Amino acid sequence: MNNTIKNNNNFICQIINKDFKKNKKLSFYTRFPPEPNGYLHIGHAKSICLNFELAKIYNGRCNLRFDDTNPLKENIKYIQAIEDDINWLGYQWNGNIHYTSEYFPKLYEYAKELIKKGLAYVDQSTKEQIREYRGTLNTPGKNSPYRNRTIEENMELFKKMKKGEFSEGEACLRAKIDMNSSFIIMRDPVLYRIIFTEHHQTRKKWCIYPMYDFAHCLSDSIEGITHSLCTLEFQDNKCLYNWILQNTSVKNHPKQYEFSRLNLEFAILSKRKLKVLIEKKIIQGWNDPRIPTLSGLKRKGYTPSSIKEFCQKIGITKQNNLIEFSMLEHCIRKELNQTAVRTMAVLEPIKIILYNLEKNHKEIFIVPNHPNNPELGTHKIIFTKIIYIERSDFKEKYDQKYKRLKLGEEVRLRYAYIIKAEKIEKDEYNNIISIICYCDLNTLGKKPKNKKNPAVIHWISVQNTLPAEFRLYDQLFNIKNPEEKKDFLSYINSESLIKKQGFIEKQIGINIQKNIEKDNKISFFQFERIGYFCIDYLDSKKENLIFNRTVSLRDPWNLKNKFK
Template sequence: MKEYTCSNSNFIKKIIEKDLKKKKYFYLQTRFPPEPNGYLHIGHAKSICLNFGLAEYYKGKCNLRFDDTNPTKENIEYINSIKKDIRWLGFQWNGEILYSSKYFNILNKYAIELIKKGLAYVDQLNKEEIRQYRGTLKEPGINSPYRNQSITENILLFERMKNGHFATGTACLRAKIDMSSPFMIMRDPVLYRIIFSNHHQTKDQWCIYPTYDFSHCISDSLEGITHSICTLEFQDNRRLYDWILDNITITHRPSQYEYSRLNLEYTILSKRKLNILVKKKIVHGWDDPRMPTISGLRRRGYTPSSIRTFCQKIGITKQDNLIETSSLESCIRNELNKTAPRKIAVLNPIKILLSNVPNNYQEIFTVPNHPTDNYMGFRSLPFTNELYIDYFDFHETNKKDYRGLVLGQEIRLRYGYVIKAIKVKKDIENNIINIICTCDFNTLGKNPKNRKIKGVIHWLSTKHALSATFHLYNRLFTIKNPEKEKNFLNYINPKSFLIKKGFVESNIKNKNNDQVYQFEREGYFCIEKNKNNSNLIFNRIIPLKNKKIQD
């Protein structure tokens, strides 16, 4: 049993338990119904964990049903990515994959049933006219001039729509409900529209397609869904959901329940806006590690368990709020702190020359792979007279609260000796070429007497270090809630992706391994496997909690 299905009680679980106890339903049947018009994101992960998790917990079933009712925005690439993401998160759908398009013939019959009952009509207003006739939140709508056509005429017109006799946008099928309803969704909503586009499942069989609202409730009923769970923006749509099922001859009645969608700081969670980022090449595809897509998080190095833990941590409520990014980051950081072996990497290398260490000198330090888990074993770390340290770990003059190497002062090498900076060598442009230091060989594993050593820095032997590239990913946006901004592209973080050329320990040689490492004092990194490059490339998953970013 997965952790998030059991530990948190929420209002949906209480509803399910009440329904099962009263025998309203004898089993639980949920569904995850994505539209295949983009890649899944972290918000969908919340829905996946909820729908699949509830089915698993109550020994029910969860269907995967693609809401494929708009062929102009859908394709097989998105379908395949969605299937991969669900499996990667640790779930398996019930039976075969389902599609709304599988029910097109049945949906068409129910549309005709509504027409015959005088509850639907073919409207020939264009899209803009329909919007104007619908009214506003303060003013009621106006009946379409086509609203009172006879049933016979509507049957013929709908048949002509189906046979391709109308151009796109010149006719649609609308429900006949109430143009003065206080709920906009009930002001004669569109049930079918004309789309001339090849469909990935039905090819060119249809040129009319049901809307989400019409197909969704009927698909739920046909599949025996008991609890149709969706986000709060569909709360008013529940009125139409129930109206459609009330007015057609269908037996099974599912119930719809809504919860708050996920809103995450510094993040966009709209597939339409994410698609803009991809098309404008602001990011490098849907799986760019800066993207909040599941494939992007996977490529960045997030684990399925860390995402499931996050979804469990934020819970299920009816209250919209903006979740702090630190909440997601802490889930992966806490997990990797326990599982990631430690290594040393120098991302901004500058060379140290140890003047009192011979050129051919080499010493091997045996160091732990994890500070608290001895079962991870130990590794060898070569020490020689030339070392790389990080550029930010050296200053020529001291600064307040600075704990790096300063000219004329001492510092300890991680796992090694205390060294002292004597002088620097510079080029003609006054850039530091290397730092000349001395090494105190009496300080291995112990502090020198009467001398205060204020810090520890990481290092690598230049003769043994392996060159590597580091991809540093930061927040994609500079403001907390870009979703609210009309011109959200104005807030792209110019430092969301940085490339560093540096070095890692030579014992990391296999560029195809799946191991995640903590590079000491830097953060957690995984090997990038999507690049056709013989060199090692590391993606930074997350910095250490208290690391000051100097990228």
């Protein structure tokens, strides 16, 4: 991917190239700084790929730093999940993992430095009053009644905050900047607040915690970061980022550059909204295959290389846009088309009885695991008198446009013979039990004489089956941009998950059963004519194999864009 970034020459590469021309001794240093308050999603993958790949290109370094400044929302399980996701993508951070909490003592000293310079004060206004005094985009803010406290008074009060002598919400430390600024972020932003919650790293050592905007730029500086890359929603924060660096005694002044965040069709990327989906049990958890978290995509069958390919395709720009979900599907479909083992599965079985075959008729066919990749080998399938086909591959009523099995018409069984439907057997409730067919034993590997080639359908011998569950995933939302809707829960797709109980080829299933309890390695398959599937390594048991549909066979994005 690093060569691709060079060729794209995106605007961030152009900036870095200019920086190297100005300073040939420049050492490129960046970081990926997630807040450990949820799992990573495909939007984070864009940032991960950008930062780590740039570090490769410019022989630099990329830190992993957890911006852990809010113990109310953070959890050690999120830290482990984030580490796992970055490793899964194939990246390794520079040195040890860093935490903003490592720098709490230094950040506290920088806060005192601002107080001593008359650039910060302790405010005892309520949250509501602070919000009211801040004003709006059209109206200027008003000074807090506590804004003109003396340096000595502010220093004493800030020390009391640290000692826990104020209750939560009773006091905070604010920067003294400009309540008339056109940037609301510069209207005396809060730098520290009081939280009496144990921190996952510092335990009960602190009860005051720095705000993200205060801690982030100083952490970048402490680590010697040269290029601080973030998404466009932090564009206005840049003025505060620079103000803090300029008004403290830090030596390093990183430069912040913004790029567009990833917005994906039919998907929610807000961690706050994803938590709502989990809390309301609309989805199973952070690794539900219907949401674009990296763990969800992994469970659905996406690979690190397909996600990197997607991030390369969408590029790095300053323009926000809504990315087609079909582009993401195209990337995994393209890969699995080359690597997934072909086999047959029947998701909604209906029985076919080939009446002209003997009861004990049995043939073994050797079929390829991949039509274009002999290295993937072959496997055996069994052909017998009674087989299963998909219920959707038979239609009782005549339909001229229907090209599969119907009464009086022929189809070819994949790798086997041509059959003709002649009779239907039903139960007392008029449900089809089985279809009685004639099997033309002269058509194995041969075209029918004086006839057009019939449609081909897949099948499994009743003697070659192993039961399995198939989970068919669709978009979780039925509108393209649920992120922009306040009532996003009103647009949930009620058919985002459909479960089918069917069969897979027995030997394939046995091979999976042998390994299912040994490791969590994902096995990928193309179930012929159905789609690409992977084994669900979390829910599957030896006696109950579960397959998740990764993506269908049809590629609408490629069809739409192949001539562009």
